[in-house]
Amino acid sequence: MGILDRFERRLDRLVNGAFARAFKSEVQPVEIASALQRECDDRAAIVARDRTIVPNTFTVDLAPSDFDRLTVYRDALSRELADVVREHAGEQGYAFVGPLTVDIKQDDDLETGLFRVLGEAAPGEIPVDPHLPRAWLDVAGQQVPLTQDVSIIGRGSEADVQITDPGASRRHAMLRLRPSPSVVDLGSTNGTLVGGVRAEQSDLKDGSIITLGGTRIVFRTQGG
Numbered sequence: 001m002g003i004l005d006r007f008e009r010r011l012d013r014l015v016n017g018a019f020a021r022a023f024k025s026e027v028q029p030v031e032i033a034s035a036l037q038r039e040c041d042d043r044a045a046i047v048a049r050d051r052t053i054v055p056n057t058f059t060v061d062l063a064p065s066d067f068d069r070l071t072v073y074r075d076a077l078s079r080e081l082a083d084v085v086r087e088h089a090g091e092q093g094y095a096f097v098g099p100l101t102v103d104i105k106q107d108d109d110l111e112t113g114l115f116r117v118l119g120e121a122a123p124g125e126i127p128v129d130p131h132l133p134r135a136w137l138d139v140a141g142q143q144v145p146l147t148q149d150v151s152i153i154g155r156g157s158e159a160d161v162q163i164t165d166p167g168a169s170r171r172h173a174m175l176r177l178r179p180s181p182s183v184v185d186l187g188s189t190n191g192t193l194v195g196g197v198r199a200e201q202s203d204l205k206d207g208s209i210i211t212l213g214g215t216r217i218v219f220r221t222q223g224g
Helices: 003-015 018-023 029-042 064-092
Strands: 045-048 051-053 057-062 101-106 115-120 135-139 142-146 150-154 173-176 182-185 192-194 201-203 209-212 215-221
Touching: 003 029, 003 064, 029 057, 029 064, 029 115, 057 064, 064 101, 064 150, 064 173, 150 209, 182 192
Parallel strands: 057 101
Antiparallel strands: 045 051, 057 115, 135 142, 135 215, 150 173, 173 182, 182 201, 192 209, 209 215
């Protein structure tokens, strides 16, 4: 399941299909999400061998009619769109220089069904999200705290959680904490196992065992 599919499923759970009813035949949220991904790719800048910077502040301009239609969902949609960008950046190995934001605005010059996306790299301190569940990974007896919503696990130096295992891919799997903990295989050579079963995507709970190559990783969360 791709990022955009997961995005649509989260929106559907969030508002019970209200987004689809609100947008009807006009601008669709998944169109905006796809445009944000393209903006990241188009403006990606390689600054070092294992570091590619992409925009972290995005503005989405909508026509008055489309803006009015989604006003009631504006904050929730902005958060979900930011998560789409965060996931895409994680999968592609992109880095941000500041906090990630998506601001939805009205542009009186746009016609219904048209929108504009602009991204910029705005340096700033990236805060730890206080709303994230307290979670960590037990990797060969070492506790690795998870301090961001999306973390990449692999043997590459660009991975957020780096493991030294020749059986693991450089960017092997993505672990996501919201809306509920899950792990997604990133097309690795040897696959990702959860509880001994190979899975492209799997929900996680406290004590779930993730195997990458020959490395056994235990997912832990507060209260487990």
